[in-house]
Amino acid sequence: MNRIPLRRALGALGLAALTAASVTACGGGDSAAGDDFGLAQPGTITAAVTAGDYPFVSPDASGKPVGLLVDLNNLIADRMHLKIVYKTTTVQAGLPGLTSGQYDLMSVGLVASDERKKSVAFTKAIFWGQNVVVVPASSTAKSIPDLAGKRVGAGANSTQEDFAKKKMTTSQLVSEATDGAGVNQLLAGNLDAMVLGSTHVGQIFTEHPGKLKVALTSPQDQPGAEAVNKKLTKFLDAYNTELTALANDGTFLKLYQKYFPNLPYPTQMYQFWPSIQQQIEKQGKPTP
Template sequence: MHLSCTRRPLLAGTAAAALLLALTACGSGIEAANSTAPRYKLVQPGVITAATQAEQPPFAVVDASGKPSGFAVDLMNESAKRLGVKVQYKTTNLQGILAGLSAGQYDIGVAGVGATPERKKQVAFTTPYYWGFTDVVTLKGGKQNKLPDFDGKRVGAVSGSVQETFINREMSGADLVKFKDQTALIAQLLSGGVEAVVLGGADADEYVKKQPIRIAVEFDSLQGSAFPLPKDGDPELLKDIDAQIDAMIEDGTYIKLYKKYFHDPIARDLIMERPKLAQQLIEHPDLAPTRD
């Protein structure tokens, strides 16, 4: 008798056993339900390989034991937890994150990475999860308070960063000096190797708390910070991470994490990108945007 892979009434005894064997051979829905196929196409099956930075407060900082923390890391960890996948972090610099994603070494970059038009040609991005400011920072005794004050001066930025682009575009009279990471950048500012450095606003706020430096000039950022992923990576992973960030906004988790790391109001540009934030700001008016 020919058995088709269709649903049939339950049979007793040996007939039922025979039918079960036949259904298994046919690849029935039972097999599909118990499938252990990976949910996403990842560098390591079942594990998100994430590239991060060692020194980019408050987005990503790695302690002496190699454990990362920060706003971007917390968002990623919570997203992965909700998606039921593990995250393994690899430490590199900004250029290493972008190059590694393009080379297929990483599944995602977890840091404060500006989603610029140039970078979108190289990698894919989630919707921005943060939108801040661009700060020109000097030593505490500095007298500069406008961009022309830095004409002819050595001004540092991390190589390949959006701050490097800012200097080229808005501070063309300055002498740009590139550094591989923020640790070297701040060290040169403190030692007098450069007269100023350009940082993301949130990063600058963290350094001002710890070092004898000041914010001389502040501008709105031209783009938000987002998680970069490989251009040819799994689109479902990008979509699901975006969905989890929106879910965290709706249930209040995002605001809780934001207040842990930031004191500035949430930017209007970010609310336009993540409109679910508007409802949360009714309950948290202290974070409502105040700058035009």
């Protein structure tokens, strides 16, 4: 899935606090139960997060990571009788840290591409989104050809960067450290467009009313999931078991609807979670 910009309300101090801090949530049982998972720190899940992944994970005013994946992973850690600690990094640095054993889990919505599967494993699917090309409100661009020769930004090592490299070959791709940084460059006139994930766009437009608009959208090829160190097969199996339980009992859908109140649950996800399809049908919710 996708990375999401910081809320406007956060100042530099809040971001610095998140970058420097590690936040721990305690599991409900004996942490020694997870010692045989092969985690970087026995009994503790070391989860990498980014500073611009709202509403999956982002810092609150104090710099503490909050969001859908924090709520979800706190629950899963508790059910697995493990502690969990969140450490802030970037996708670009986090994936190598995952393969080296510095982290156990990358708690970011990433598309489980074939290239990424060469170095990391993935949890069961958590989301299916779209790539959205955002331009200044004054722009006349409505298609990929309209952006030929233009400077188009995308988050480094993100699904959106993969999309731009594959589909926007006539544009000049600019790799940005975060979505927030790219949007700032777009607003400053240093970019002509920025590729974002569909879950990010509403927040971006709320933060910058009337300044940006959507030029075009394109469905992602695969669902998003969290990355896991490939060596942690037992941990991944146990994690997926608990994720499945939370999907089947309605907890995951409640979290989704809490953090995405205006975004219908993606019907592409029904193939992975038929129980959620049944829950949606009982609610009588509209589909995309």
